[in-house]
Amino acid sequence: MKREQIFKLAIEDFGDLLNTVLSPANAIKVPELLQGRDKQLLELRQALTARGRHVFIHGFRGVGKTSLGYTAANIIQSSDNKPLYVQCAPDGTLLQLIHDVLKQAMPNNPLELKKMVERNGSGSLGIGKFTISAGMRQTIEQGKIPKPESINDAVELICFVMERHSKRPVLIIDEFDYLPHAEHINVDLFIKKLAEVDNLPLKVIICGVGETLESLFSAHLSTYRYFHTIKLDRLELDNCYAIIQKAAEALDVALDETTMWRISRISDGFPHFVHLICEKVFWAMYNDPAKEWIDVGQIKLSHYRQGALAAVAAANEELRKGYEAAVRSTSPSAEVILYSAADGHELQRTPLDMYNSYLRIVSDNLNLAEPAKKGEPKPTVLSEAQFRGRMYYLCRENFGKILRTNGKGWYEFSEKMMRGYARLKAEARGVELFPDHPLEKKKMPTVQTSHRLVEFLVHNQESGK
Numbered sequence: 001m002k003r004e005q006i007f008k009l010a011i012e013d014f015g016d017l018l019n020t021v022l023s024p025a026n027a028i029k030v031p032e033l034l035q036g037r038d039k040q041l042l043e044l045r046q047a048l049t050a051r052g053r054h055v056f057i058h059g060f061r062g063v064g065k066t067s068l069g070y071t072a073a074n075i076i077q078s079s080d081n082k083p084l085y086v087q088c089a090p091d092g093t094l095l096q097l098i099h100d101v102l103k104q105a106m107p108n109n110p111l112e113l114k115k116m117v118e119r120n121g122s123g124s125l126g127i128g129k130f131t132i133s134a135g136m137r138q139t140i141e142q143g144k145i146p147k148p149e150s151i152n153d154a155v156e157l158i159c160f161v162m163e164r165h166s167k168r169p170v171l172i173i174d175e176f177d178y179l180p181h182a183e184h185i186n187v188d189l190f191i192k193k194l195a196e197v198d199n200l201p202l203k204v205i206i207c208g209v210g211e212t213l214e215s216l217f218s219a220h221l222s223t224y225r226y227f228h229t230i231k232l233d234r235l236e237l238d239n240c241y242a243i244i245q246k247a248a249e250a251l252d253v254a255l256d257e258t259t260m261w262r263i264s265r266i267s268d269g270f271p272h273f274v275h276l277i278c279e280k281v282f283w284a285m286y287n288d289p290a291k292e293w294i295d296v297g298q299i300k301l302s303h304y305r306q307g308a309l310a311a312v313a314a315a316n317e318e319l320r321k322g323y324e325a326a327v328r329s330t331s332p333s334a335e336v337i338l339y340s341a342a343d344g345h346e347l348q349r350t351p352l353d354m355y356n357s358y359l360r361i362v363s364d365n366l367n368l369a370e371p372a373k374k375g376e377p378k379p380t381v382l383s384e385a386q387f388r389g390r391m392y393y394l395c396r397e398n399f400g401k402i403l404r405t406n407g408k409g410w411y412e413f414s415e416k417m418m419r420g421y422a423r424l425k426a427e428a429r430g431v432e433l434f435p436d437h438p439l440e441k442k443k444m445p446t447v448q449t450s451h452r453l454v455e456f457l458v459h460n461q462e463s464g465k
């Protein structure tokens, strides 16, 4: 379809088209849309070929764990059925989780359910090699899905049901970090017992937020011997760029290079922001009553600006609340301190680096300096000591611990995705943050600073303010 038609589609149809290439709220499930994870996808598929081995994907919130897990599951799962997907809950137990799996894997229709336990001519249960105890069989005969009451029940039921689910079933257990630690012992037992079962075709992919597997799993358990672990990092900027390019192609429009790098850079390697900003930018194009740009098919700066603003307003509620709570009750500079923490590419920064970012940002945006003191004509900047003092506040409980220190002089956002949000907020306010990425500098249009405040800053510093 040509852009002239695309941008005249009814709202719902245009939205449907956007959904085929952008998914800010949902995980990706097909390899064509999964950018930059070829290596991990290959590694995951190869690891799962080993009998009795499963995969654990971990990393920061929002880096794309579920997307990798789901896409892999769709490839590995045999075509006779769909992968199974369950989520852990903070008050959940392993047995409840297995019950959820059974509800998905077994037929809804009681008549079909009963067929699972119908005896054949020789008196045995169907063709399978796995059987279940008489009690559980009776439950199924009554058209009900049995609830496992012990780990042994769970293993027995899973073997029985998986064998009948498909030739190569894949189970995704998501949000593992929510499962109470007290339940880890049961997961450990369950996985070990499953490993003892010969020829069970089931493959399990677990996803959870955590920098290390040790931080996710109770230390004394040895379950992770059965897992191949994949630590997922933020997406490279090139891959963020590719998401935008693909989406623009689908809409038959072009975004200039600077804008595409800009969106990639703001997103800080968190694909959610790339999808969100693009979605909002394309809606801004759709809503623009003037359609003179249609002929060349090139985005206008106003579309980009509106898109960035709309993305801030639509960002994840949790991020928004956390950010607002931290900046509302502190000094006027709190927000600039967060921009400074989000400047550059490195997740962890020293106070001195952050302070230098602060000086650069304020020198480019005079309105972000501290308001002028009584009797003084000009706004002021924080001294390094004042800057550090306010930064400590942002590490405190009553400011939601939005920042934290590792005790060795480095600071970082407690929730890494918040860095992306701070970058997005800065962008929406017209504040440019630096990429400072070792690979990126070569090919990116460089960002210029005017340092309009330099003179003023030097004056302030010298007079010891």
Ligand SMILES: Nc1ncnc2c1ncn2[C@@H]1O[C@H](COP(=O)(O)OP(=O)(O)OP(=O)(O)O)[C@@H](O)[C@H]1O
Binding pocket: 023, 024, 025, 026, 027, 028, 033, 034, 035, 036, 037, 060, 061, 062, 063, 064, 065, 066, 067, 068, 207, 209, 243, 270, 271, 272, 275
């Ligand atoms: N490789 C990728 N290419 C393109 N988009 C991606 C990729 N990975 C993830 N996304 C997008 O990023 C967003 C977050 O992805 P996903 O839900 O998989 O992350 P997650 O790590 O599971 O998040 P959470 O920690 O919240 O569970 C989604 O909008 C998804 O569509």
Ligand SMILES: [Mg+2]
Binding pocket: 065, 066, 067, 174, 175, 207
């Ligand atoms: Mg997830």
